[in-house]
Amino acid sequence: MNKTAEKKPKIRHPEGKIIVFEKWCKRCGICVAFCPTGALANDERGVPYLAAPEKCVLCGQCWLRCPDLAIIEGPKVEIKEEE
């Protein structure tokens, strides 16, 4: 969560996933627009989903930017100890 992370994302959870709470999402398009790897895409309703999970580097851009706190780090995060 610092500038360098922004530029050169550390891959902390290479196998991780993000979760989108669809109920909270307002389809603003921010997460998709600012995902640096193109891992996210909008479905036909405009709700984002992890279209290319392998591309996701867990950089945090999407969950940090989401105005509706509709994205969190995936289930792995909850059980994994951070460094």
Next chain:
Amino acid sequence: MNKTAEKKPKIRHPEGKIIVFEKWCKRCGICVAFCPTGALANDERGVPYLAAPEKCVLCGQCWLRCPDLAIIEGPKVEIKEEE
């Protein structure tokens, strides 16, 4: 009425006098304290008067400072044209 005047008073009305409206004077002592020539003095009630008219250089310190506008330039001023 500028800084130089304050330091080196121009004698504009050498024969002039000042007038103290006693009714307005509150005997604060400011005029006497700041008269640069010692022309002013307090009477026994604490009201200022021009004790040494010849010393007065009409520098304006007394009337500019008097918080009660109780001092004005003397009668000469009213009829005399300023430069």
Next chain:
Amino acid sequence: MGPKSPVYEYLRYKKKFPTVWCPGCGIGTVMGAIIRAVMSLGYEKNDVVMVSGIGCSSRMPVYVDFNTLHTTHGRAIAFATGIKLVKPHLKVIVVTGDGDGLAIGGNHFIHAARRNIDLTHILINNSIYGMTGGQYSPTTPVGAFAYTAPYGNIEPDFDVVKLGIAAGASFVARTTVYHVVQMGKIIEKALKHKGYSLVDVISQCPVLYGRLNKMKSPVEMLRWQKEHTVDVRVTAKRSPEELKGKYIVGIFKDEPDMPEYVTEYQKLIDSLKEGATKR
């Protein structure tokens, strides 16, 4: 609670979500940053107070699981002052809008800054009155449109940072919603700072400000923020023309040693206890 607990443990997520804010509104992003800062500092939720005024931004307290107080328009800082004086151990975060914090609330802002009382003031600056539907605010740029400036605004805007510094705040910073990582770090510093800390967060109101000023999408507005900011550390290298119309971001003042009001008051109390003879 602490750095490792998930964000939603700091939210009243079960009942109060989704939020009232419009799609793409920057306020929610600021809320996320505040929560993450609180998390990473490991504050107890019971020890955190969030006070707000009235406005879209001021709806934030509903969503966060702290001691939350939604007050009157413009007065949040004064309410917060009472809380902080009575319970100095509480971390008191004040959230205001630009209208709330600078128009009707301008006086409380400058006086709390002058006292340097230990509050963290997050000013969510979207250059518009959002809640009432898009009137100009003290931070609307000259020439911008608003429903009370239908021909373009003619009132110069405040430089919030300069005002905060002149008033006496001991920590003053500016950031934008676009700079979400920087925002997080600055808010963290502001929270840790003992004294009045002001963070001017440039935010987007796509629905009103954006629409009236030909920037329709939130993404577009975030890009605009990116393009219209200069870091304070490089301003010296920029010409006045380059800086024109730009927001300068970064930390402008950070003086942890300035006397803080509640501490000074406690010293007074202690001195009276010792020297019981005085008066």
Next chain:
Amino acid sequence: MGPKSPVYEYLRYKKKFPTVWCPGCGIGTVMGAIIRAVMSLGYEKNDVVMVSGIGCSSRMPVYVDFNTLHTTHGRAIAFATGIKLVKPHLKVIVVTGDGDGLAIGGNHFIHAARRNIDLTHILINNSIYGMTGGQYSPTTPVGAFAYTAPYGNIEPDFDVVKLGIAAGASFVARTTVYHVVQMGKIIEKALKHKGYSLVDVISQCPVLYGRLNKMKSPVEMLRWQKEHTVDVRVTAKRSPEELKGKYIVGIFKDEPDMPEYVTEYQKLIDSLKEGATKR
């Protein structure tokens, strides 16, 4: 009327003198300076408006033979704004105390400064609430005594000049009652200036501030003013220690070309007349 008419022609001297002010109070000296400035500029009395709030200083309008308005505590500037907008040719002088202009009235002050509306604000700064009997004000120095600071004030004071500049005023100056000649010249400049002009006049309240802070006589207080001022033009040559506790006097900002609010509004009106098609 004009430069050659005597001072008392500008006063309601027949009925209203002597004034209510205590012996040696600085407010009267400021009044004299304002009147002489108006005289020397040759303003018509009918074209001059004096607006004040509530406080000892705000009693001034009673004594001067202009259009005079004694309003509510803290709000003089807002009243003056209405007058000026309706009759732009009037010269509107606003007289406030430090409490009036900076405590309860702080918000109107910063916003009028931001708009850079053409008012001349003479802030008679005696570092105390005179009218209500000696409570501390936003300009009471730390450590000074007042009836609400019986153990010495712990609140930092505003630097009025910095605040005025940060808020956006285009003419900002400070002087003291001691420097009566300088004061006269500065007020004259302030009156001539088109835009918000602020003059912070350090004044003496011998009866309350003086008595509570061991300076009994007005003369003593004036001497104190003399000793505690440094001219802005020489500050660069002074060390921080030499400047500590000193008032810096002189003109700090004088930008006649900043857009003035009433003028800008008039331009807006004119533009709507021309381009009648717009909306």
Next chain:
Amino acid sequence: MQDKGKPTLIQGNIACGYGALAAGCSFFAGYPITPSTEIAEFMARELPKRGGKFIQMEDEMGSLAAVIGASIAGAKAMTATSGPGFSLMQEHLGFAYMTETPVVVVNVMRGGPSTGLPTMTSQSDTLQAGFGPHGDYCAVVFAPSSVQEVFEYTVKAFNAAEFLQTPVVLLMDETLAHMRERFVHPPADSIEVINRKEPEMPFAWFKRFEMTPDCISNFSAFGDGYRYHITGLTHDQMGFPTAVSREVTDGLEKLRDKILNHKERFTYYEKFMTDDANWLIVAFGTAARSAKQAVIEARRHRMKVGLLQLCTIWPFPDELIAELSRNIEGIVVAEMNMGQLIREVKRACPRKLPILGANRYDGVLITPDEIIHSLKVVHGNKER
């Protein structure tokens, strides 16, 4: 701009703006607040086109202050707000009253207390409009009930303010403010516009606050050559502060009496089917519309009901209540609050009648059925 003479559909708030322009308003200072904001937005759009001035002030104290200043400088001036802002204006309402400055203050009521229900309707500032400022205060308050009336009463509010030289409050409610309804802009020459009384005497004779037989003094705007003093302190006829008992007393009585002397002239109301009524509804604003509907429906059930719709709320028209209560067996006061105007009706009613409220305070317009329900209760009470 509104085509004069042609029916169109506009919002209550917009009708208020047109009314102000028709009355000659050339100055507006305000601070946005739901549900009054459209008035400010309208003025921001329209005033500069006409050479008038709109300013968005930093708060409500400043707004009313600027409006008073503008009026002192000679403009017809107005502000608009809602409950929270109206609370903040109380000090300056008192100042305008004390200094005899004509101003119009629109309060579009929303649910209170405090921030309450910002987007919903209410009539809960009724007593505040009468007694909000500190000190003895004689309020002048008008309350329209349709978009057309909003226009009319805005003009009347300016006329009363200018004639009486006092602040006049136009009380609207959210329903009325946001409601769109048929509106016909009357031709300009059909609109009565009153201007303040101006002095014609030489400067030396002029007394701004002169005691006159009808208590109305001459008003000279700042800059017009009559220099004088204005203060919120008790003052003499010249405007200078005084604490002399006689002068204080006379001064305060003048402020009240200039209003009471002209009370009849500025008491507006409508009697709706009251001629043969045995039961009376008293209501104002949009509640009066529900009440009219209730009258019609109650009459279908053969209850002889009439409505007194008050358009002037303050000074409270005691005389009207006295007059109408003569042949009446019971009164229902219908209002969207917990019972405010009913206190006045009770006080003013010279006979001890059953007087009951029909109240609603959840932010929703009171319904005819609710009023009819209260009518039935009063009816029952009386029977028993």
Next chain:
Amino acid sequence: MQDKGKPTLIQGNIACGYGALAAGCSFFAGYPITPSTEIAEFMARELPKRGGKFIQMEDEMGSLAAVIGASIAGAKAMTATSGPGFSLMQEHLGFAYMTETPVVVVNVMRGGPSTGLPTMTSQSDTLQAGFGPHGDYCAVVFAPSSVQEVFEYTVKAFNAAEFLQTPVVLLMDETLAHMRERFVHPPADSIEVINRKEPEMPFAWFKRFEMTPDCISNFSAFGDGYRYHITGLTHDQMGFPTAVSREVTDGLEKLRDKILNHKERFTYYEKFMTDDANWLIVAFGTAARSAKQAVIEARRHRMKVGLLQLCTIWPFPDELIAELSRNIEGIVVAEMNMGQLIREVKRACPRKLPILGANRYDGVLITPDEIIHSLKVVHGNKER
């Protein structure tokens, strides 16, 4: 500090300060204003000695805001002001009311309206104290008449505020505030002090604004472990905003009913020679002292006069007026304003009696003679 038990001479304002300390007040925020300033000055001196906090705020909005904040953080908190400042506090009085925050606001009345007569006495904020804030508001207002009573009623004001969780106003007047009179500080253990009701349930069960049989909810201070939300919007029992009709209505009724349910407990008054009276004076504050003197003097002239001294002004004690008016032929309401409380007396009086005012509004304490004069007029009216 005051020697407990020993008579001494102190000012009304100082007695107010001692009362606050005795009640447990540990926070004061204020903005100086004549004639209330001595209270702030006293608190500035005394609070820090006791570990309490005094702060001079930048204005009156800020003062009451800080007081409310302090109360929310758990302190007993107070501010003091006079008319102009009281006007500015109306918005926050409504906020305290809506959020059920106990606070005490002292209004030392001076001559109004507006700046009026700042150093002179008055009772002209009486109606404002009842109806000043926007929205439906049920005021609790006490009014002492002697220095000893100032102490007592300050304690009572805190008790009522803490018990009812609502703002309580102590209405004094300049005469009382500046008057020095014999005062005996009661021993601490003889002073009844009430504290707010605190929750004992687990966090999950806690509802700050719970509907309870007597409408009083549990109060938990910020930082005490029960996290919850407070807003000036209409809210549900948890404190979260709501616009649901039932919740809004219940919420507003709760605010009113918690006060009305305990009205008897907090209605203070004194009957002075009313047992055999045919004529009644109603008065409060220092006017009641003049009225007592008038009673005694009228009785010398064989008029059977009694006095009802109201110490609780709001909620207005209708029941008392009803009760006392039973054997009475006429009422004089003595007050230092143009006739404010008399409106309530007229409303509350169940019989149509001659009710006359004895009024003075020049800044001077009303005299017994003036009251006797009005008594004679009422008497005459009745005879005729």
Next chain:
Amino acid sequence: MSRAKHNHRAHNHNKEGFKLEIRLAGSGGQGLITAGMILAKAAVLTGRLNSVQTQSYGPEARGGASRSDVIISSYEEIYYPKARKLDLLLAFNEESYYKYIPLLKEEGVLIVDEDYVPEVREKNAVRFPFIRTAKTEIGTPIAANIIAVGFIGGLIKVVGEKALKEAVASSFNEAFREKNLKALEIGYRVGSKQSDRMRLV
């Protein structure tokens, strides 16, 4: 200035005439308040009819459910300005349908967007794909509201196409005028076909 405004003449609801109570309901952003406004404006522009339009806001200024009431009447005055018993209900989503259907008069007409309110059992119900039509015919779903205005106008007849057009034209600036006039026309055409459903009372 007369003291009494007027003592009301025998009330106007005794003469022949009609009063239509219409509710347009859906969610925020569907433009139903604009629709109501235009419908009411059209009625007023006829010069023969009176009309009033009201709306209800939620506690929040933006988002959530949206509702707009229009009363159109041939009488001089409309008293209670909200709809009580509905002559016509337009529901753009299911929630609105369920919420307001109990208020529909027995002979009242229900109009729904068939894509969003799938099942209706009322006999006097009209189903039409407003939003879909807007997308396909006008190119933007938002025009559904004006199609609905046209539809209702055609159905209730009393307002007439001329006034409707005038109302639409005066409510949009040039950029949007044409599209909305087209939407109106489409709606009016389909709505007219249903005009026998509406009996004026």
Next chain:
Amino acid sequence: MSRAKHNHRAHNHNKEGFKLEIRLAGSGGQGLITAGMILAKAAVLTGRLNSVQTQSYGPEARGGASRSDVIISSYEEIYYPKARKLDLLLAFNEESYYKYIPLLKEEGVLIVDEDYVPEVREKNAVRFPFIRTAKTEIGTPIAANIIAVGFIGGLIKVVGEKALKEAVASSFNEAFREKNLKALEIGYRVGSKQSDRMRLV
């Protein structure tokens, strides 16, 4: 907390006792409000007497005429707290003398500073040079107010020197205490000689 404070017992003015109404008048800065306060305080400190002191301010907080009323009473309660018919009037300047002399009871006592109120014709008048004495004996004219307190105390007797001393002592800080106690004593001595003038009613 009882609902009724109390229904007042038969009012206390029927039993034997007295009530003294005193007015001290002069100009601002002469310390007459302090004087009144000390006199009232002394009365209260006796434990036997009730007292109330009021003052009147002009429209301005400072300057102008100054007036202080003291009521001393042996009754439990003092109702109307201002002086009406004066038992004792102290006038430190002519204006005050003329203004208030009409209020003096027939048997009331008038005390004036003989240097400032040159001519008085009332039979029950006492003349004394308070300010001059203060200057010569205490060294400052301001002490005249406490000389007056002593004088009145001596004259009216009921308060007693002990309570007066206590009142003075507790009203000044060390720097001024001694001087004022001396002033009190001087006043008391002279005043006592006039004590037959005062009849308590």
